[in-house]
Amino acid sequence: MPHRYFTAEIGGGQAALTGSDAHHLADVMRARPGEQVILCGPDALEYIGTVTRIEPGRVEFTVTEGYPSAAEPRAEVTLYAGYPKQGKLEEVIRHSVELGVRRVIPFFSRYCVAAPKKEDAKNERYRRIAAEASKQCGRGILPEVLMPLPDFSAVCAQFSCYDLVLFFYEGGGESLRQIFAREPGLSARRIAIVTGSEGGFAPEEAALAAGSGARTVGLGPRILRCETAPLAALTAVMTLTGNLE
């Protein structure tokens, strides 16, 4: 399988890689003019790129017409993840990217044990981890990791951007299977998944989520750790929307 690179510099039958990707292709892979790679552009389109020119820090290509990436799920899923302790968010990001997430947005909430600290630097690291995972698992886009939201009301304020918001609550709720069985049209839409940090959600937060349009759902009678819950939630949604088969 040819190597995959992500680039925004693509259009009119031409494309280019710069920076570390150009270095990787030219110096590590020792590409020569005429060789082909897969280029992933914006909007989940993929292109076959043929190297035309190599110069320091830049590789240029002619490209075929773009085709939709087969690796991208039809559902566009955003994960709102309660900010966990230590390095757990990194593992959540890696797993989520493999499972097809479009966007990860961490947030702080009432019972969060973690507190904001050097979030700019951390966000840069999270984005690198997401990009690395995307290349390894063959994604057609680079999923984003946004800066953390300061509290749970900031999370709920974004719910109107989605066709379906699933609030995963330890108190249980609707059956996810029934939601998708009754409304199959939701499978290809913008879906938000909301899971909590170690401390879970305060009852007022659960009420606020429901009042802001979220559907409250459970993940069964066992207590999932805060790093397991987002993966289980994401896998369940991808399974039920036919994006994991």
Place this chain on the structure above:
Amino acid sequence: MPHRYFTAEIGGGQAALTGSDAHHLADVMRARPGEQVILCGPDALEYIGTVTRIEPGRVEFTVTEGYPSAAEPRAEVTLYAGYPKQGKLEEVIRHSVELGVRRVIPFFSRYCVAAPKKEDAKNERYRRIAAEASKQCGRGILPEVLMPLPDFSAVCAQFSCYDLVLFFYEGGGESLRQIFAREPGLSARRIAIVTGSEGGFAPEEAALAAGSGARTVGLGPRILRCETAPLAALTAVMTLTGNLE
């Protein structure tokens, strides 16, 4: 919620804890006669135990009639996991126990990078990890971790013990949703899930699995790491059998 302890010494309205559990309850929790805990016995039955007697290394109880643990899935799922490198199996065990696995059986196969080494000592450690995870997530049984099987033919030789064997193959296969939609009776039965190590499966191994009665299924177009695949597979099966809601 009262603390949970697992014991095999239970019957005739009486029960006892010994060893580290007795120490934990008597010396760490400072239990006194008359206090109540949840005792999980064999066969996924739970009991309310009332402390009657505390002596060094032993706590005795009277117990109520046992009731089936609400935390146990109706499907009895065994995970056959290709032996991964380093500490990854420990994380797979922790996640799997939370997701409701009954039994984890690691195996070596053609493309395994890991090789058998001090497996007796490792197995003891894996069992402790499973027991710890069971208590934390509120399981009604102690899932087992068996000694690793030496090769893939030893895995396939056990397929006849199950009502359904799902062989998760990077080459893709049947749709898991359709399998459970067409044969809903499978939801409450003995199910085996088979996932590979870093190197995946050799084509002969895939052929052997199919020839031994496994259904070959895929997990979608993205390449899942060997520590993500078992969690995705287990979550998908638990979701589709109604054991994660």
